[in-house]
Amino acid sequence: MFAISQDFAPPFKLIAPFFIIGVLFYVVTAVSGLALDASTMSYLDSAVLGWVHLFLLGFVMMVIFGAMAQLVPVVLEVGHFGVEFFYVIWPLLLVGTLMMAGGFFAAPALLPYGGTIVLISMMIFVLDIFLTLKKVEKFNFVMTTVVVANSFLFLGVIVGIILALGYAGQIDVDITALLNGHVYLVVGGYIMITIMGLSMILLPMFGLSHSFSWRPVEIALAVMSAGVIVVVFSSFTGFTSIAYLGYLLSIVSLFIYFYQIAILYKTRARKEHDIYAISLYFSFGSLIVSLLMGTLYLINGSEPLLLSAGWLMFTGFIGFLITGHLYKIVPFLVWFERFSPLVGKEKVPMLADMVPTKSANAQFIFTVIGVTLSAVGLLSSSDALFKGGISFLSIGSLFLLQSLMYMIRFR
Amino acid sequence: MVTKEEIFSAVSTVIDPEVGFNLVEMGLIYDAEANEEGSAIVTMTLSTRACPLHQMIVQWVKEAVEKIEAISSCEVNLVWEPAWNITMADDNVKKALGG
Numbered sequence: 001m002f003a004i005s006q007d008f009a010p011p012f013k014l015i016a017p018f019f020i021i022g023v024l025f026y027v028v029t030a031v032s033g034l035a036l037d038a039s040t041m042s043y044l045d046s047a048v049l050g051w052v053h054l055f056l057l058g059f060v061m062m063v064i065f066g067a068m069a070q071l072v073p074v075v076l077e078v079g080h081f082g083v084e085f086f087y088v089i090w091p092l093l094l095v096g097t098l099m100m101a102g103g104f105f106a107a108p109a110l111l112p113y114g115g116t117i118v119l120i121s122m123m124i125f126v127l128d129i130f131l132t133l134k135k136v137e138k139f140n141f142v143m144t145t146v147v148v149a150n151s152f153l154f155l156g157v158i159v160g161i162i163l164a165l166g167y168a169g170q171i172d173v174d175i176t177a178l179l180n181g182h183v184y185l186v187v188g189g190y191i192m193i194t195i196m197g198l199s200m201i202l203l204p205m206f207g208l209s210h211s212f213s214w215r216p217v218e219i220a221l222a223v224m225s226a227g228v229i230v231v232v233f234s235s236f237t238g239f240t241s242i243a244y245l246g247y248l249l250s251i252v253s254l255f256i257y258f259y260q261i262a263i264l265y266k267t268r269a270r271k272e273h274d275i276y277a278i279s280l281y282f283s284f285g286s287l288i289v290s291l292l293m294g295t296l297y298l299i300n301g302s303e304p305l306l307l308s309a310g311w312l313m314f315t316g317f318i319g320f321l322i323t324g325h326l327y328k329i330v331p332f333l334v335w336f337e338r339f340s341p342l343v344g345k346e347k348v349p350m351l352a353d354m355v356p357t358k359s360a361n362a363q364f365i366f367t368v369i370g371v372t373l374s375a376v377g378l379l380s381s382s383d384a385l386f387k388g389g390i391s392f393l394s395i396g397s398l399f400l401l402q403s404l405m406y407m408i409r410f411r
Numbered sequence: 412m413v414t415k416e417e418i419f420s421a422v423s424t425v426i427d428p429e430v431g432f433n434l435v436e437m438g439l440i441y442d443a444e445a446n447e448e449g450s451a452i453v454t455m456t457l458s459t460r461a462c463p464l465h466q467m468i469v470q471w472v473k474e475a476v477e478k479i480e481a482i483s484s485c486e487v488n489l490v491w492e493p494a495w496n497i498t499m500a501d502d503n504v505k506k507a508l509g510g
Contacts, residue, residue: 070463074461074463075461201461204459205458205459205461205462206429208430208458208459208497208508210494210495210496210497211494211496269496269497269500269505269508269509270430270508271508271509272508332429332463335428336463336464339428340464340467343467343471344424344471344474344475348428349428350426350428350429350431351428351429352431
């Protein structure tokens, strides 16, 4: 018989803080968009860097780490080396992210300290993952993505610390050059490759997709890895001209990944248009638009195009991919903890019953309007449009928080 | 002796909480048999190898079959070949999932 992975599943009380804090950061990030000015924005502005770190560390990484605490035993088919590590990962990531945001928005001297705390948090995570991987006997594609992604994360965080020291004025480094390497290692190398791997577990599982080829995503992984390595090499050596090859490779990789998603979509058995499905439609729609804008940026170098593409990639693609999955993963975790012991003894709810349809739909509508308006605002350098979008996004984020608390408190 | 149909009927009380259908109408139960001593074997699969509920589902199947009066024990044989696909499900499931 197949090994039983959930023998090693962590308790809900360990995972819940990751999701609650992650969504709180999502709310803070949405509202803090009001501090940005789309008419004068540049991607190197300290306020923009602060916002990006709040979003990526506070929301994206926090939720991914929580999800990985649950999914690693499912994906790797072995128990965590030290699941208790996760009790310290979220407090460190929380404090470190707040200090880094404070550093970018107000006091740069806080950056190395915040960065070091984030580094410790991530190193503990990476340590658990690698020591867990040692127990794996046979590697499949998803396990390979875990290895590659966490290797890039390890390097990306170290480069981040060097950057933080430089930003605080404690060492002399070329911040612009290293920033590219840092962004590519963490966003392309860790987040995107993790998304590729987890997509191949979660999307077929929830969509009941079967008999599909894995070849496109295998190619996407190789091409993304090559892209990250080229950009990092360029970043460290100063050969800026080859960085464009790396940018191009990463865009091509994500187009191939999108093709894989289209295959999963075509072979799915479940065709309901619930909050999960429509969130994914908007997510992958944003990915394609962002990639097209990114390609145009490589041709004409327009910064508003880059900012708008980045906005759609973060709040559209990654944001909706995560929020959509929260409507699947959180009910499951709560159900598993609270209702599974009652099966066969009394009537238990289905997972779909635990999703608050009205607030979930409100979250979807407000956030779609918010993300789209803000993207147009960034593209046209119109601060009024951008702020209008941020207002919708902020309301949407509050509906997400309401939905999350409803699912967690469901009895 | 307990028949295959009786075992299938018992297993049909087990519902997958994610899709809301029972395991038999999902087409996840491949075979079942019982001997005269009251030992049953259910051969089944799951819709995905990564199913985080699979330990529980196997346990629910075992408990459901052991509720049959003439069954003293049940063993669940979880297999991955042939791999499940939607064509194995009942028409009502296909129709409902089809959106």
